[in-house]
Amino acid sequence: MARIKGGLNAKKKHNRVLKLAKGYRGARSNQYRVAKQSVMRALTTAYAGRKERKRQFRQLWIARINAAARLNGLSYSKMIYGLKVANIDINRKMLAEMAVNDAEGFKQLAEIAKSKIA
Numbered sequence: 001m002a003r004i005k006g007g008l009n010a011k012k013k014h015n016r017v018l019k020l021a022k023g024y025r026g027a028r029s030n031q032y033r034v035a036k037q038s039v040m041r042a043l044t045t046a047y048a049g050r051k052e053r054k055r056q057f058r059q060l061w062i063a064r065i066n067a068a069a070r071l072n073g074l075s076y077s078k079m080i081y082g083l084k085v086a087n088i089d090i091n092r093k094m095l096a097e098m099a100v101n102d103a104e105g106f107k108q109l110a111e112i113a114k115s116k117i118a
Contacts, residue, residue, distance in 0.1 A: 061096035068099030072110035082113025 014032045021035035028038045066076035098106040
C-alpha cells in the first residue's frame with residue numbers, strides 16, 4: 001500500500017487558522033503557531049462576549065425600567081411585583097422600550113401595579 005503524505009491537509013489547516021488571524025499584528029497573522037494561540041483565545045473571548053452581551057442588555061433594561069418607575073412613584077421591584085400580581089406578563093425588554101418611547105403606556109402599567117400592591 002502506498003504511503004500518503006499529510007502535507008495537503010496540514011496546509012489546509014494552517015490556512016484556515018491564518019485566515020481567521022487576518023488583521024492581527026506581527027507574527028500573529030503570519031506564523032501558524034502564534035496565530036493558532038491568538039485565534040483560540042479570540043474565539044474563546046468571542047463566545048464569552050456573546051454571553052456577556054445578554055447580561056449587559058438585561059442590566060440596561062432594568063436600569064431604564066427603574067428610572068421610569070421612580071418617575072411614577074414606584075421602585076423597580078415594586079413595579080415588577082405589582083405587574084406579577086396583576087397577571088400582566090410583559091418582559092423587561094418590552095417594558096424598557098415602553099419606558100423610553102411610550103411614557104403614557106408605561107404610566108398606565110405603573111398605575112395598575114400600584115393599585116395591585118396597595
